[in-house]
Amino acid sequence: MPISCHFWLDYHGGFVGKLLEWWPKNARDFPWRKTQNPYYILIAETLLRKTTAKQVKQMYPTFLEKYPSPRHLALADLRALRKILKPLGLENRRAASLKKLAQVIVAKYGGAVPRRQEELMELPGVGRYATNAVLCFAYGAEAPLVDTNVIRIITRFFSFESRKTRLKDDPYMWMFVESLLPAGRARDFNLALLDFAAQVCKARNPKCGECIVRNMCKAISAR
Numbered sequence: 001m002p003i004s005c006h007f008w009l010d011y012h013g014g015f016v017g018k019l020l021e022w023w024p025k026n027a028r029d030f031p032w033r034k035t036q037n038p039y040y041i042l043i044a045e046t047l048l049r050k051t052t053a054k055q056v057k058q059m060y061p062t063f064l065e066k067y068p069s070p071r072h073l074a075l076a077d078l079r080a081l082r083k084i085l086k087p088l089g090l091e092n093r094r095a096a097s098l099k100k101l102a103q104v105i106v107a108k109y110g111g112a113v114p115r116r117q118e119e120l121m122e123l124p125g126v127g128r129y130a131t132n133a134v135l136c137f138a139y140g141a142e143a144p145l146v147d148t149n150v151i152r153i154i155t156r157f158f159s160f161e162s163r164k165t166r167l168k169d170d171p172y173m174w175m176f177v178e179s180l181l182p183a184g185r186a187r188d189f190n191l192a193l194l195d196f197a198a199q200v201c202k203a204r205n206p207k208c209g210e211c212i213v214r215n216m217c218k219a220i221s222a223r
Contacts (some may be wrong), residue, residue: 023192038138126216149197
């Protein structure tokens, strides 16, 4: 194997290994991380759009107590649903979208969240990120997660370049993150990336001095 390939494997593996070492002591605590129920995870991913994890964490138990299954949500009174969702904002849109999502799951899949990627992607309001989150966290699939936060780490650390205006729409970005997934530990690595982005490799004022991979980071070495 050429030296360049050995170097890439060491570089790639060093990044992954360091994050997996860092994560257990720095993992954030959210209720949707303590379940493998696909409905609970899908609801969490849907609620987390255009709001903060802190806001969702406060109302998530109440939501699931009121609507513990797709069948309950499909029959929800929109006024009551909007009231629960109000702290997140956009409650009218969220309520209509969530109820429609539940109705499709009940009508088409008998109330069970599907486990095939193509079926999840066909659900109303469910994109690739939420699909992969369900596949990974509920069904144990080795599926990558790519959002603004993950993209920030990848572009900074690896100097990843793309011709796409929106990097999350670049299939090569998804393929690249997938190539990083360690066998059997996709869940841990996905969560490590998200937590590292939130606590260290932040959009503003990143804590480069505390970064466990700073010696390998392309963005730091380019300064």
